[in-house]
Amino acid sequence: MGHGARKQLAKLLDASERCGDFSTRIEMSARALRIEVDGVGALPLPLRAPVTKKLIAQARQARFGRGEQTLADTSVRDTWEITPDRITLGGPDWDRTLSGVLDGVRTALGLPPTTVLRAEPHALLVYGKGQFFLPHQDSEKDDSMVGTLVVSLPSHHTGGELVVSHAGRSVVHQASREKLTFAAFYADCLHEVKSVKSGYRVTLTMNLLAERTRPAGEDGGGPAADLAHCLTEHFTEPAEERYAYGRQKTAPPNRLVYLLDHEYTQRGLDWDRLKGADATRATRLRQAAGQAGCEAVLALAEVKETWDAVPPYDRYDYYGDVEHFDGCEDEECEGECLLDPDGEPGSERRRSGDFSDYELGDLIDDEITLDWWTRPDGADGEQISLPVSYAEVCATTENKGLTPYQSEYEGYMGNYGNTLDRWYRRAAVVLWPRQRSFAARAEAGSEGALRELQGHLDTGELELARTLARSLAPIWKHRGSGEAAAPLFTAALHVAVGLEEADTAAMLLAPFGVETLGERHVPDLAEAAARYGRTWSREAVGSWFGPVAAYTGADRAAWLESLPGLCAALRTADGDAVAAPLVEGVWQAAEQQLTGWLDVGREAERRAGMERLGAPLARILQACDPKTADTIVTALRGLPDTALECLLPALRTAAHRPTTVRDGAPAAHAFQTLADHCEARLTAAVTRPVRAADDWSLTPAGTCRSGCGLCPDLDAFLTSRTRRVMDWPLAKDRRRHIHSRIDLAGLPVSHTTRRQGRPYTLVLTKTNAVFTREQAARIRAETDLAWLREKWPRPRG
Secondary structure, three states, X not given: OHHHHHHHHHHHHHHOOOOOOOEEEEEEOHHHOEEEEOOOEEOOOOEOHHHHHHHHHHOEEOOEEEOOEEEOOOOOEEOEEEOHHHEEEEOOOXXXXXXXXHHHHHHHHOXXXXXXXXXXXXXXXXXXXXXXXXXXXXXXOOOOEEEEEEEEEOEOEEEOOEEEEEOOEEEEEOOOOOOEEEEEEEOOOEEEEOOEEEEOEEEEEEEEEEEEOOOOOOOOOOOOHHHHHHHHHHHHOOEOOOOOOOOOOEOOOOOEEEEOOOOOOOOOOOHHHOOOHHHHHHHHHHHHHHHHOEEEXXXXXXXXXXXXXXXXXXXXXOOOOOOOOOOOOOOOOOOOOOEOOOOOEOOOOOOOOOOOOOEEEEEEEEEEEEEEEEOOOOOOEEEEEEEEOHHHEEEOOOHHHOOOOXXXXXXXXXXXXXXXXXXXXXXXXXXXXXXXXXXHHHHOOOHHHHHHHHHHHXXXXXXXXXXHHHOOOOOOOOOEOOHHHHHHHHHHHHHHHHHOOHHHHHHHHOOEOHHHOOHHHHHHHHHHHHHHOHHHHHHHHHHOOOOHHHOOOHHHHXXXXXXXXXXXXXXXXHOOOOHHHHHHHHHHHHHHHHHHHHXXXXXXXXXXXXXXXXXXXXXXXXXXXXXXXXXXXXXXXOXXXXXXHHHHHHHHHHHOOHHHOOOOOOOHHXXXXXXXXXXXXXXXXXXXXXXXXXXXXXXXXXXXXXXXXXXXXXXXXXXXXXXXXXXXXXXXHHHHHHHHHHHHHOXXXXXXXXXXXXXXXXXXXXXXXXXXXXXXXXXXXXXXHHHHHHHOOOOOO
């Protein structure tokens, strides 16, 4: 029944009066416009080649935007550009003509009658023979920008067609030779300028700005009773899961997410600037929401779909998207081993490019997440993070009818066949019953819900605030970490203190990551610790770390820069109730990372990882009280010599801030103890005898738990002082096992396959790195030892 209501709602909106298209074209007399350009003067219309060449002499190579960059690349956009400050538009009939054109554009594009369009000059463009602009979307350069108006000045030319595409349709606009041609389209439409074949194409591009003159709703749509009935049914009937397979239906959905057709930015998403059919449908949904007792907001959605897809025949090969190496003659591999000429594991090469001609089969999976929405009062917007379930989504236009902004062909995926991933950005109208407003906003991580709780606390409605806060328990999930989540954490922490209810306070704070904490949170943290006690504080801090393995390093390393100051402020404010478990949690995560890197056999990879841990380790020690710092150093001293790859960078980091390690600083004794330990280890390393010239022995390749029977022979070869080469006839899978053992251990042993006889022969050869690695390690140890003795001299006496 739930699916039926959504299906009927989409049908009703699709059958509603169509109010416009994504692009339109209007022609006007060229006598209406007088245009002057600095350095050229008034332009006689229609344009002729001599005048156009003067324009080019005054122009620059046109640029285009890509992300945050502004680029000039003639392989993407090849045209000449004159900036608007050098252009003057006039003429006795120009204002009246342009006003009439804009009224026609507003109607043709389906914008509300309450909207007044204004055209703001952007650039004068000149395209000569062979020049073009590849498919692209215009950036919305102003909060009120909804589209682009291209005014083609009459000239004799061929080619240079403007092609505008949206939702699987394309419209071609060809300029007139005698009249002004006005082509308008929404900013999110993909469009291109085809190559000019002869003559010159000259256009004035203008930004279309939408401004409201009367409150929305004065010219509202027709009856919305049927839509209101669909909403009521949606929010009262049990939700239907996509793959229920006879299971009972769940509770009614919490919201309805109706996906719109056009793309919008955060700045451009506004009820008064919706485009085409979006404007009509959104207006009717808002009217229906009012009748059904619902609230409505606008949102931005990120959509990912995974399809069973078949590539075009001319791109298809027997092995799907994997290009098997042509030179492989191994009859055993059957196209699976991806060997390169030396028999080493190669890399899988994925297809890339345009996937629009792939044939879509079944939809395997989809994910929809709302990441931004407007507030119910329409005053502003906010970042959110809200996954949307199948039972909550409704759309008149399916995603596959739109153009994805990214596609990736994964090829054969077992039971799924050949899969094609597609990503879309869509806007949406999100509705929920007014009585569920608090939960609907809170589930998305909205600050508005927390502000509502704080408002009840401020007015003395403590029990109401507690009741509402407790209702969040089932939905108050992961809320993020770092600066992006800091404002939400600040609000949650303030509410948690005011609730005076330990369990509810802990629930509100648990979903955040530790990287969210900053010194601005110290007063509220101290108050919470004083109110709820040390045991509560320790458990709350522990919840901010989550699984230790979830620590990725990059965000944590940046946050750790602030840890010493944060812990010092906490100790001043609350003693050690929060600071102590905070340092313990950070150290446990770092210790696990350190232990993990110690097990990596490949030296370059291990050393890089260990060096990255050096600065965080220094910050942790600087944040400790003396007792905890000494405990950590004791653990570090028990690690093998390879730990110096982390300890020395930590000491270098500390040396850059001498005030944190001078006598009297909390961790001063711990850093000096660590420096003395490193000096002793390095001294022992540089005094070891140099490897003999005929000693080819290596350490074994780690521990093998598979019981393969091969590794004892491998270790015997590795530890031999005299054997340098080993010929080993092995089948394919056994060769792979030996490849893996050597590579994981990072040993200086090459391994190639001699493709003669059956089975093929694996050839292992110890390389000269057996000696050069030790020589480099000795030089490094001597350099580090000299630095240590200079920067961290042993105390006298």
